[in-house]
Amino acid sequence: MARKVEGTTMTEENQAQVTPMQQIEPQHHADKAPRESLVTVDDVTVKYSGSTAVEGVTFDIATNEITALIGASGCGKSTLLRCINRMNDLIPGAEVTGTINYKGVDLYGEKIDPVQVRKLIGMVFQKPNPFPKSIYDNVAFGPRVLGIKEDLDEIVEKSLRRASLWDEVKNRLNSSALGMSGGQQQRLCIARAIATSPDVILMDEPCSALDPISTGRIEDLMEELKTRYTIVIVTHNMQQAARVSDKTAFFTVNVNEDDKRFGQLVEFDDTEKIFTNPSDQRTEDYVTGKVG
C-alpha cells in the first residue's frame, strides 16, 4: 500500500487520470503549476469497530494552501481529518488503512510516535475548547509540554498576535480563558495550536459555533496564516469553502450492498473549478444547493 509519491510524479499521474465523471476516483486538474504536496492521503479507509466510515480516499495537501473538505453530514470529513494527526488513535475501535505521508514519511509507520505527529500537525476543534486556565497558560501549554521554559512570554505574544487576538487580551493574560466570547475562545484555540509551531493546522468546522462577524475574523485569519502554515478545514458553509480555500475535496455518503452507509471522496480539485465547473454531477448538485 505504501505507494511513495513525489510531487512531480503525482502530477504526471494526475494528468493521465482525467476520467469520466461517473467514476469515483478523484480528478486532479493541473492547470496551474502545482505546489509541492506536504501531505499525501493515499487510498485511506477508516473503520469504526469494523464498520466502514470512509473508504478509499486519495488526495494531496499542498504546502501553504488551504484545503477544504466539504460534504453532507456523516460522510467522514472529521474522521479523515483526525487521521492526519492520528487523533483517531484515541478512539477505541478506530482502524485506519492506506497511507498518509507527511513529507514522504509514512505517518502510520511502525516507529512513528503519534505524540510527535500531533506536534507537527495541530488541530482546532468545532467547539472552542479552551482549558480552564488563564489565557496565558492556554497558549503556553503546548510549548511547556514540549519542554520549552525560556521565552515563553515571547511565544505567547507572537502566537496571540498571529491569531489576531493580542490587542484584545494583552491586558488580561492572567484571567480565565473561560471568560472570553466564543469567537475569542476559538481564536485562542488557534493561537494555542500555533504556539507549538506546527506545519499543518487541521480545523474541524472552526466557525460553526460562531456569529458571522467572528466567522469573518477567523476567515481573514486563515488567509494570513496560510503564508506560514498549511491548513485543512472542514466546513458545511459553501461560501466559506469558496472564499477561503485553494483546493476543495467533496465527499458523499454511499450505501453498499449490505445497506451500510460509508463516505467516499467524489471530487478533489481547485476550489474555483469545484464551484464553477465541477466534473461530477453530485458535486454540482451539492455546491449549487440542490441536495443536502
Place this chain on the structure above:
Amino acid sequence: MKSIGASAARNELESRHRDFFERGFMLALIFSLGIGIIALVTLILQVLVEGFPRLNSELLTNFPSGNPEIAGAQSAIMGTIWVIGVTAAFTIPVGIGAAIYLEEYADKERWWNRFIELNLQNLAAVPAIVYGILGLAFIVRGFLGLGQTVLAAGLTLGLLVLPIVIISSREAIKAVPDTIRQGAYALGATRWQTVRRQVLPASIPGIATGTILALSRAIGEAAPLILIGGLTFITFNPESVNSNFTVLPIQIFNWVSRPQDEFRVLAAAAIVVLLVILLAMNALAIFLRNKYQRKY
C-alpha cells in the same frame, strides 16, 4: 390553529390545579427536609447542654483519669489526629492513583478492569467491623504484624475509606470534559502530561471534597479500632506511628459506658469536640468545592 377569545385565553393561561399540587409537593419536601434537620439540631443541642459543664480547656489538655473531675481527652484528640494523618497519607495517593488508572488508563473492555469496578462498589458497602477483623488479622498480627499501633489503625481506616476515595475521585475525573483531553492531545501532550497538567488540576476540587468527606467518616469510626486494639486508658500522646493510641470515638465509648454521671457529661463534651472537628472538615470540603467550582 383556532383562535380563542380573551377570557378563554385567560382561563388557559392561569393555573389552578397546578398551583395546588405544586404547593402540596413543596410542603412534603420541606417536611422531609425538616425531619432531618430537626433530628440533627436536637442531637447537637442535647450534647451541647449535657456536655456544657465540661466544655473547658481541661478537656483538651488533661489525660484520661479514674477521677472524672480531672479527666480529659487530650490523648484521644492527639490519637485521632495521628491516626487520621496516617490514613490520609496512605489513602490519598493510593486512592487518586487508582482512580486515575481506572478512568484514564484502564481498558474498560477487559474483564479484570470491570471486575475491579464492580468490587469497588461492593467494598464501599462492607461494614466497618469487617475491616477491623481484616486489620487485626493482616495488619496488627499476621502478614504485616505492626502491633496495636497508630500505623496499624491508620492503615485499617485507610482500607475502610479507600473505596470511597477511589469512587469519588473517579467521579471528579469523569466530570472533566473529553474536549479538554482532546485539546491537550492535539497539542502533542502525552497521556501522562494530559492527566498531570489538565485532568488532575481540573478535578482536584472534586477529589478534595470526596477525600475530606471520606476522612471525616474515618474519624467517627470506633468499631474497627476497638477491634484492632485501640486502648481506652492512655495517659500519653502518640510520639510516633509506632505508639499505642486511643481515639475520640473510643474514648467516648468508654466514658459513656461508665456508671458515674460525671463521665456521661465528659462523654457529651467529647462528642461536641468530635462534632466540631467533623463540621470543620465538611465546611472545608464545601469551601473547596465552591471556591474551585468550574464551568467548562
